[in-house]
Each structure stands twice: as structure tokens, then as C-alpha cells.
Amino acid sequence: MSEAKKQEPRKLPYVAAITEGVRQVLQEQDNAFVAGEDVGEAGSVFGYYQGLLKEFGPERIYDTPISEKGIIGLGVGASATGCRPILDLMFMDFLGECMDEVANQMAKMRFMFGGGATLPVTVLTMSGAGMNLAAQHSQSLEAWLAHLPGVKVVMPSNAYDAKGLIIAAARDDNPVFVVLNKLSLAMACEVPEEPYEVPIGKAEVIREGKDLSIIAVGRMVNEAMAAVKPLAELGVDAEVIDVRSIQPFDTETVVNSMKKTHRAVVVHEAVRFGGFGGEIVAQLQELAFDYLDAPIARVGAPFSPVPFSPALEKVYVPNAQSIVAEVKKTLGL
Amino acid sequence: MVRIRRFEEEAGKLMEDGKIPGALHLYVGQEAVASGVMEHLSNQDQITSTHRGHGHLIAKGGEFDRMFAELFGRSTGYCKGKGGSMHISNIALGMLGANGIVGGGPPIAMGAAFSNKFRKTKDVAVAFFGDGASNEGSFHEAANMAALFKLPCVFVCENNGYGEYTSQANHQAIVDVADRAAGYGMPGVVVDGMDVIAVYEAAGAAIKRARSGQGPTLLECKTYRYYDHVGVRGMGLTYRTDEELEIWQKRDAIQAFEKQLVKMKVTTKKKIENVYARVNKDIEAGIKFAEDSPFPEPADLLDDVYNTGGAS
Known part of the structure; x- marks a missing residue:
């Protein structure tokens, strides 16, 4: 193998980065295990436990029964008794x-027990x-979780962050939800082979x-990046921030960015009304x-369940075009 | 049993007097269940409890001073005043919490049992829950998984005849909750929950079975709470008769056991009186400790929401 080839960065799709993150956690932590529906023999319906x-x-x-309360x-x-479980909740719905x-x-257990x-x-x-996948297998319910004191919530938008956030989550001594995105599974990017952490609670200016x-937030980061070029053609130089962690939320990075640009559009796939974007907007105007x-503008899904028909789903999910449209309104273009 | 009875009687009075804030669900009448089961458990064995949880913690070794302090909302309580009666707990004693959610405990006990098996300990996890909780999906999922994975788990149903204010006849179409065990492939056993020796023996068999890797058991203890769902009033309730209460009180577990011990000459009336005197002294000291203890500081509020790596 030539020297040049050796140094060529390795690319992994999101799905394989998840597998590698979980594998390295299992190698590192003897008291870690995976439990969930179809995680064993099937390797998960999304394939990310294949081979484990x-x-x-x-x-x-452990393949479990279809029993989410039980899982x-x-x-x-x-x-609470000495293990470090990795649980799989097949669909966030x-x-x-x-x-x-x-x-x-x-x-609440830690708090209720006075830290015990x-x-x-x-x-x-x-x-x-x-x-x-229609209304019960397509939702983005991260705001439900971010509203709960006691859990952490991260949303990797790419393969690098997926692996790094899984490892950070598994090393964290708190309950952490890693909210994955199914449309991102095939998306590849450079992912180092060795274990690494992406810090929980840190946004990134990408x-x-x-x-x-x-x-x-989440997959919408990629839509935001896709909006950069059409915006540039309109003469708009957009800064894009990947929130990565919604609980804890990196107020500082977001506020500093807006202090520089003086304008902001918040984007998530979840229903706009009552979504996490409202929290971001509130913090920006306070600080x-x-x-x-x-x-400050917000882009999110309309106030409706996720529709099945491709014709409807296409208009339901926010994308680069809807981001560009909102930016244009914000800038009066 | 006497420690539980006296603790609950005093706690009830303190609540009535307004000294203990919030709501207490008292265990008076059901003492034989916690006492008979816990006799078989060490601090390494875990339990999950219910909203009626003081008796379980006392039987698991809970001290009156820290318990009263918790009920009084003081920083010296088992949960630093953050949990109160409905969340009282102590991990060091293997007590994974009273629980304000009916049916909250069984999945957690199943998880602790899973952990015991995973970590290859010989510890057993016991889930206490009521007849009301046996209608919650959480119980059924936990029972199925415990049986499927052959976990060292025992499900102890304290059937006191009422799910809150609704009689068993009005909340399920079965008489014996233990019948539900058959649906999960585990033994179901019914025992007189007013007979501490019967509970002790049945629990012993179930715990031995769990400890030796043979899987879970559903043990139903037929019992009765003398007080209302919340608070101390026992008579004149709309949803049950005074006669029913009197029938159960005639079979009081503590009185029956005392009589039996005297008859068998294991102890004397005098010695029994001494037990009460000792317990009363502990209660007095516990209440004093609680009353003398400080309330948590406002600055303590946000501690313990997350583990930030510091000592808790």
C-alpha cells in the first residue's frame, strides 16, 4: 500500500458510524450491553447493529420483546445498579x-433520591x-425530551458526530438520548477509526x-448547508450552526453567532409550534x-401529523427551499 | 412489624397536625408483607416499592431519623428532602425507591434483576406493587421479560382489595392476581398477607428460586390497609364498610403474631412491651432529629438534576 493511499481519509456512512461507536463502547466498557427490539439476530431494522x-x-x-416500558x-x-446499558427505542414515535x-x-430518579x-x-x-412511513413512524419529538430535567438529548446530523456523540453519551454518567435520523443513514463523511468523543452540550459553527x-437541528443542518449556495447567489453570506445537543443547549455559540450576523433563522424538522426552535428564539432575544x-424566523413542519402520501410529505418536511424562502423574508429580499 | 406500625401511626398524626407537608400513603395493616419478605433479603438485594413505601424501607433497614427527616422535607433526609414520602429511597440499602406512579416499580426491579444476572451476582430484586398496579401495562411487560430472561426477580403483589378508592371487584375480573403468572410462564402463589410466617415461608421459596437461577415468581399477599388511600381516616369511608375493616382488624398480623409467640413461650408480654417502648423511643428520637434538622438551601435545588461528577 502506498503512503498516499494509507493517509487517505476513511469515509463511513452514518449507519456504519453508529455501529462502530456502539462496538467501541462495548469493547471499552465491560458493564455495557445493548437491549432492544430486533437488535440481535436482525441487527436492528435500520441495520446499525449488524454483526454485533x-x-x-x-x-x-439482547433481543427484547416489543415492550418499550420494559426496555x-x-x-x-x-x-442504577452498576451497568451501563445502551437501549434501542426503534422509532422515536x-x-x-x-x-x-x-x-x-x-x-427524575437521581433528583428524587437526592443524588443517591x-x-x-x-x-x-x-x-x-x-x-x-406516515404519522407514527416519522416524527421528530425531541422537544418532549428536552423539556425533561434529568435527561440529555443529542441529535447528530452526520456520521462523524453520530459516532462521537454515541461514545460521549455512553461515557456520560447521565441518561442520554441520541436522536438519530433515518434519512441520514446512507450519508457518508470522514470518520476516524479510533474512539473519540463529540462533546455533549457543544454546538458547532460549520x-x-x-x-x-x-x-x-439534526438532519436540517444538511438542508441548511444545501441552502448556502442558492443564498450566496442572492448575495447572502450565511453562517450555519449545527446545534448537535439540545439538552444541554449551547447558548453561547448561538448567541455569539447572532451578535456577529444580527439576524437568525432557526430550523428544525419537528412541528414548528411548540418546537425546540421557540426556546432558541427566546434565548436569543433575551441575551x-x-x-x-x-x-428571528423559524422554519419547521406545519401543525399536522406527518402525512403518508409522497405528494404531501414532500411539502410537509422543511428543506433547503423553505429555508431560502424564510431567509429571504427575514432579509426583505 | 411493630417498627412499621408505630412509625406509620406517628407519621399519620404528624401529617394531621400539619407538621409533615404533602400526602402520606400509610402502610398500617399490611406490615406482615414487608416484614415477611424482607427477612430474606440483604442490603445487596434490591427492592422497588410503591406510593405506600415507608414499610418497605423500614423492613429493608431504613432508620427513623433519616426517614422522618425526609418526610419533614429536611436536608438530612434519605433524599435530602427532594423526594419526600412518595420517593423515599436508599440505594445503599438496596431500596430503589417508593414510587408515585402506580406500576412504576416492576420494570425497574426487572432491570435490577437483569443487572444482577448480567453482573453474575447472586442478588435478587423484589418488586412490591398492589392489585391496582397489576392492571398497568408496565407490570405485564416486566413480568414477561423477567420470565423470558429467567431473571432473579420476585413480584410481590400486595392485594389490599382496593386500587386507590376502587374495589378489586370493580377494577379486575379476577379474584387472584396470582392467576396472571400463568400468562408469563412463572409460578403464581397466593398467601395470607396477614400471617407473617406464611408470607415469610412463601417469600423464602420464591426468593430461593430466583437466587438459584430458576426465574421469577408472582407472590400475591392478601392484605388490607386500615387507613384510607391517603391519610389516617379508616372508618366512615364511602367506598368500603366499617364492618369490612373490623373483620380484617380482628386478624391483625401483629396481634396474632404476638399471641402466637407468647403461646409458644418464645417471648413474654413483658418482653413485647419492651419492644414497643424501644420503638417508641426511636420514634421520639427520629422526630426530634427531623425537627432539629435544617431545610435544604435554595441553592441546593439544582444539585442532583444531573450527575456532574462531584460527590453527591
């Missing part, structure tokens, strides 16, 4: 089946529309610009009101 059962055996990778409860009880275990047990319990548990769950800050040159 063979590599680690049935004592580390989350298992993680609460096991993490299934939160409805286990919200008591998430909201009333997992999130530590719950190092990671939950991987799949969000997002765009695959015609493109610097001077005219306006696009503050995007940087004097820097604002225009109202």
Missing part, C-alpha cells in the same frame, strides 16, 4: 409507549420523516458567514436583543 451479536454474543446484545425500565434498573419510564423514572442514584444509560432512537445565522436587526 456475532462479535459480542448474546450476553451483551426503558430495564435500563433504569440496570443502570414509540416514546408514547414508555413515556412514564422516561419522564417519571429515568429522568446514578443512571449511566444511553438510548438510541430513530426520528424523522421522508420515507413515507460554515462561517456574515449576513445571517442559520441555526439548525442579544440589542444586536437584532430583524425578527
Whole structure:
């Protein structure tokens, strides 16, 4: 192998980066295991645990019944007693089946016990529309979780962050939800082979610009990046921020960006009304009101369940075009 | 049993007097269940409790001073005043919490049992829950998974005849909750929850089975709470008769056990009186400790929401 070839950066798709992150956690932590629906023999319906059962055996990778209350409860009880579970909640929509275990047990146990319990548990769950999976398999419900004191919530927009956030989540001594996105599974980028952490609670400025800050969550980061070129053609130099972690939320990075650009558009795939974007806007106006040159705009899904028909889903999910349209309004173009 | 009975009686009075804030769900009448089961458990064995959880913590080794302090909302309480009666807990004693959510405990106990098996310990996790909780999906998911994975878990149903204010006949179409065990492939056992020796023996068999890797058991203890769902009033309730209460009180577990011990000459009336005197002294000291303890500082509020790596 030539020297040049050796140094060529390795690219991995999002799905394989998830696998590698989980594999390295299992190698690193003897008390870690994976439990969830179809995680073993099937390697998950999304394929991101492929090969792990063979590599680690049935004592580390557990297929569970279709029992979300049981899965989350298992993680609460096991993490409070010396394990570091990695739980799989196949679709984020299934939160409805286990919200008591998430909201009333997992999130609150440490506080209710006066600090007496530590719950190092990671939950991987799949969000997002765009695959015609209709109203109960396509939602982005991250705001439900971010509203719960006691859990952390991260949303990787790319393969590098997916691996790094999974490792950071598994090393964290708190419950962490890693909210994945199903349309991103095939997206590849450079991913180092060795284990690394992407810090939880840190946003990243992924493109610097001077005219306006696009503050995007999850997969919408990629739509925001796709909006950069059409915006440049309109003479707009957009800064793009990947929020990465919504709980804790990196107020500082977002505020500093808006102080520089004086304008902001907040973008998420979740329903706009009551979405996490409202929190971002509130923080910006509280902390940087004097820097604002225009109202802060929000891009999100309309107030409707996710539709099935491709014709409807296409108009439902925010994209680069809707971001460009909102930016134009903000700038009066 | 006497420690639980006296603690609950005093706690109830303190709540009535306005000294303990919030709501108390008292365990008076059901003492034989916690006492009979916990006799088999060490501090390494875990339990999950219910909203009626003081008795479980006392039987698991909870001290009156820190318990009263918690009920009083003081910083010296088991949960630094942040949990109160409905969330009282102590991980060091293997007590994974009272729980304000009916049916909240079984999945957590199943998880602890999973952890025991995963970590290859010989510890057992016991889930206490009521007849009301046996209608919650969480119980069924936990029971199925515990049986499927053959976990060292025991499900102890304290059937006191009422889910809050609704009688068992009005909330389920079965008489024995233990029948539900068959649906999960585990043994279901019914025992007289007013007979501490019967509970002790049945729990012993279930815990031994769990500890030896044979999987979970559903143990139903038929019992009765003398007080209302919340608070101390026992008579004149709209949803049950005074006669029913009196029938159960005639079978009081503590009185029956005391009589039996005296008859068997294991102890004397005098010695039993001494037990009460000792317990009363502990209660007095516990209340004093609580009353003398400081409230948490406002600055303590945000501690313990997350683990930030510091000592808690």
C-alpha cells in the first residue's frame, strides 16, 4: 500500500458510524450491553447493529420483546445498579409507549433520591420523516425530551458526530438520548477509526458567514448547508450552526453567532409550534436583543401529523427551499 | 412489624397536625408483607416499592431519623428532602425507591434483576406493587421479560382489595392476581398477607428460586390497609364498610403474631412491651432529629438534576 493511499481519509456512512461507536463502547466498557427490539439476530431494522451479536454474543446484545416500558425500565434498573446499558427505542414515535419510564423514572430518579442514584444509560432512537412511513413512524419529538430535567438529548446530523456523540453519551454518567435520523443513514463523511468523543452540550459553527445565522437541528443542518449556495447567489453570506445537543443547549455559540450576523433563522424538522426552535428564539432575544436587526424566523413542519402520501410529505418536511424562502423574508429580499 | 406500625401511626398524626407537608400513603395493616419478605433479603438485594413505601424501607433497614427527616422535607433526609414520602429511597440499602406512579416499580426491579444476572451476582430484586398496579401495562411487560430472561426477580403483589378508592371487584375480573403468572410462564402463589410466617415461608421459596437461577415468581399477599388511600381516616369511608375493616382488624398480623409467640413461650408480654417502648423511643428520637434538622438551601435545588461528577 502506498503512503498516499494509507493517509487517505476513511469515509463511513452514518449507519456504519453508529455501529462502530456502539462496538467501541462495548469493547471499552465491560458493564455495557445493548437491549432492544430486533437488535440481535436482525441487527436492528435500520441495520446499525449488524454483526454485533456475532462479535459480542448474546450476553451483551439482547433481543427484547416489543415492550418499550420494559426496555426503558430495564435500563433504569440496570443502570442504577452498576451497568451501563445502551437501549434501542426503534422509532422515536414509540416514546408514547414508555413515556412514564422516561419522564417519571429515568429522568427524575437521581433528583428524587437526592443524588443517591446514578443512571449511566444511553438510548438510541430513530426520528424523522421522508420515507413515507406516515404519522407514527416519522416524527421528530425531541422537544418532549428536552423539556425533561434529568435527561440529555443529542441529535447528530452526520456520521462523524453520530459516532462521537454515541461514545460521549455512553461515557456520560447521565441518561442520554441520541436522536438519530433515518434519512441520514446512507450519508457518508470522514470518520476516524479510533474512539473519540463529540462533546455533549457543544454546538458547532460549520460554515462561517456574515449576513445571517442559520441555526439548525439534526438532519436540517444538511438542508441548511444545501441552502448556502442558492443564498450566496442572492448575495447572502450565511453562517450555519449545527446545534448537535439540545439538552444541554449551547447558548453561547448561538448567541455569539447572532451578535456577529444580527439576524437568525432557526430550523428544525419537528412541528414548528411548540418546537425546540421557540426556546432558541427566546434565548436569543433575551441575551442579544440589542444586536437584532430583524425578527428571528423559524422554519419547521406545519401543525399536522406527518402525512403518508409522497405528494404531501414532500411539502410537509422543511428543506433547503423553505429555508431560502424564510431567509429571504427575514432579509426583505 | 411493630417498627412499621408505630412509625406509620406517628407519621399519620404528624401529617394531621400539619407538621409533615404533602400526602402520606400509610402502610398500617399490611406490615406482615414487608416484614415477611424482607427477612430474606440483604442490603445487596434490591427492592422497588410503591406510593405506600415507608414499610418497605423500614423492613429493608431504613432508620427513623433519616426517614422522618425526609418526610419533614429536611436536608438530612434519605433524599435530602427532594423526594419526600412518595420517593423515599436508599440505594445503599438496596431500596430503589417508593414510587408515585402506580406500576412504576416492576420494570425497574426487572432491570435490577437483569443487572444482577448480567453482573453474575447472586442478588435478587423484589418488586412490591398492589392489585391496582397489576392492571398497568408496565407490570405485564416486566413480568414477561423477567420470565423470558429467567431473571432473579420476585413480584410481590400486595392485594389490599382496593386500587386507590376502587374495589378489586370493580377494577379486575379476577379474584387472584396470582392467576396472571400463568400468562408469563412463572409460578403464581397466593398467601395470607396477614400471617407473617406464611408470607415469610412463601417469600423464602420464591426468593430461593430466583437466587438459584430458576426465574421469577408472582407472590400475591392478601392484605388490607386500615387507613384510607391517603391519610389516617379508616372508618366512615364511602367506598368500603366499617364492618369490612373490623373483620380484617380482628386478624391483625401483629396481634396474632404476638399471641402466637407468647403461646409458644418464645417471648413474654413483658418482653413485647419492651419492644414497643424501644420503638417508641426511636420514634421520639427520629422526630426530634427531623425537627432539629435544617431545610435544604435554595441553592441546593439544582444539585442532583444531573450527575456532574462531584460527590453527591
